[in-house]
Amino acid sequence: MEIAVPPSADVAKRPRGRPRKTAEDPGDGNRRGELLRSAARLFRRKGFDATSTRDIAAAVGMQSGSPFYHFKSKGALLYAVMEEGMRSAIDRQQMALLRAELAAPDAAGRLRILIRNHFDVLLGPDSDFIPVMLYEARSITPRQRATLAQLQSEYEAPWVPVLEALHRGGRLKAEVKLARLLIFGALNWSAQWYDRRKGASLDELTNEAIRLFIGDAT
Amino acid sequence: MEIAVPPSADVAKRPRGRPRKTAEDPGDGNRRGELLRSAARLFRRKGFDATSTRDIAAAVGMQSGSPFYHFKSKGALLYAVMEEGMRSAIDRQQMALLRAELAAPDAAGRLRILIRNHFDVLLGPDSDFIPVMLYEARSITPRQRATLAQLQSEYEAPWVPVLEALHRGGRLKAEVKLARLLIFGALNWSAQWYDRRKGASLDELTNEAIRLFIGDAT
DNA sequence: CCTACCGATCGGTAGG
DNA sequence: CCTACCGATCGGTAGG
Numbered sequence: 001m002e003i004a005v006p007p008s009a010d011v012a013k014r015p016r017g018r019p020r021k022t023a024e025d026p027g028d029g030n031r032r033g034e035l036l037r038s039a040a041r042l043f044r045r046k047g048f049d050a051t052s053t054r055d056i057a058a059a060v061g062m063q064s065g066s067p068f069y070h071f072k073s074k075g076a077l078l079y080a081v082m083e084e085g086m087r088s089a090i091d092r093q094q095m096a097l098l099r100a101e102l103a104a105p106d107a108a109g110r111l112r113i114l115i116r117n118h119f120d121v122l123l124g125p126d127s128d129f130i131p132v133m134l135y136e137a138r139s140i141t142p143r144q145r146a147t148l149a150q151l152q153s154e155y156e157a158p159w160v161p162v163l164e165a166l167h168r169g170g171r172l173k174a175e176v177k178l179a180r181l182l183i184f185g186a187l188n189w190s191a192q193w194y195d196r197r198k199g200a201s202l203d204e205l206t207n208e209a210i211r212l213f214i215g216d217a218t
Numbered sequence: 219m220e221i222a223v224p225p226s227a228d229v230a231k232r233p234r235g236r237p238r239k240t241a242e243d244p245g246d247g248n249r250r251g252e253l254l255r256s257a258a259r260l261f262r263r264k265g266f267d268a269t270s271t272r273d274i275a276a277a278v279g280m281q282s283g284s285p286f287y288h289f290k291s292k293g294a295l296l297y298a299v300m301e302e303g304m305r306s307a308i309d310r311q312q313m314a315l316l317r318a319e320l321a322a323p324d325a326a327g328r329l330r331i332l333i334r335n336h337f338d339v340l341l342g343p344d345s346d347f348i349p350v351m352l353y354e355a356r357s358i359t360p361r362q363r364a365t366l367a368q369l370q371s372e373y374e375a376p377w378v379p380v381l382e383a384l385h386r387g388g389r390l391k392a393e394v395k396l397a398r399l400l401i402f403g404a405l406n407w408s409a410q411w412y413d414r415r416k417g418a419s420l421d422e423l424t425n426e427a428i429r430l431f432i433g434d435a436t
Numbered sequence: 437c438c439t440a441c442c443g444a445t446c447g448g449t450a451g452g
Numbered sequence: 453c454c455t456a457c458c459g460a461t462c463g464g465t466a467g468g
Contacts, residue, residue: 031453047356049267052446063454068448070453135353138265174430178418182430185407186400193399200396212392212400212431249437270462284437286464 032070034060040081040128048078048132048139078136079144085129086151089121097158107165108214114159116206118187123194123202131191156180171214183213250288252278258299258346266296266350266357296354297362303347304369307339315376325383326432332377334424336405341412341420349409374398389432401431 038059042051053074054064071077096117097110105113121130137145163180166172172179186209200208256277260269271292272282289295314335315328323331339348355363381398384390390397404427418426 045356047265047267049265050357053448054446064446065448065455065457066453074447138263139268172430173433174426178423178426179430181408181411182404182427185410186404189403189407190399192403205396208392208396209400212390212397215391215433271464272462281438282462283439283441283464287437292463 043132044128048136082133119202261350262346266354300351337420
């Protein structure tokens, strides 16, 4: 049981300085989170350079200078979108793998889990963050790119043993390192053409991808 | 043996009006072609919005307003890069197929020709035009996008019967339409990670891609 | 193709 | 978080 706080208290306590940058407390009062989501949507639709900070401010009902109260610069906002996207993707992938653990899936089954989750992260609801990371990497600093590369390694880590097992078993014919790059390409490119409102479902997409890479899923 | 022309003659004959827009005569005097190549390189490296027309002008040794003597607008320059890229890619693909005709390749062999040529267009020398088309499509008008889509259909046309034959023969397990999208994704994404100076050659890349999609090439 | 220039937009900031 | 603002940059043009 939590202690009720008068609604005005939260407003009254609002600090004068820059708010904490951590993504804790994503409640309704979280203007930073709104900025992040709106920025992700606009960066994806129009690109980073073609999106003005005024566009983003207007999308959340702020004045033109106000985003800089929450983010040091436009670039910091872009990077925050990307990092948030990667951390969320890693978390969701971990969850999906843990959920499937009970069924003790074989390598093909684990690849299915990974691909299905990847499509979800890429094409599901609220899926602007990862496409922004994939297609706007040019606009961040080398330092930021290096940090993101670490998160990407973390994300790809569970794929490696799965692909190696399939390669040993003769199901995956291509060499593992290049296979991984080609497979991620095939999946990531779907962000360019997939239309949620028509065509295949994410399950069907997953089926066909599995068939393409390792033949029938049996 | 060519007839020597006094260096001043070319300069003296330079026309006063807008030069013809066709890509004929790509000789050394072709400033338009230089603009196109420099624009392609800059658009690829920095993105369309982050590249100023001044950058492009400087890259070919012109003053800031001069590109507009050759192209009506910055957007027209971008579109010209894309269209030139597609027409060249279609031509090269036709040539590759005709060259291979003599060996009367089967479907797997024809797929190899197509993939190898695609990697060449995408990753070979002077290969900025197609990546620009792939990654800057947001910045052109719907009308221009429609025209480019026609050229892309023309480019993809030879792939369809090949993939259908492989599907019928049981070599390609995935459904043809989705397989095509996933395959192009795998190939196109290589523009993001391939480094000509290290790693696999384009032949090796082609081999592994074939293995991934239809198993050993035998 | 150069010179000289304009209007618009943009990221960012001071001060409250 | 708003108000008011600045300096810089940019696409594009007139006139030669």
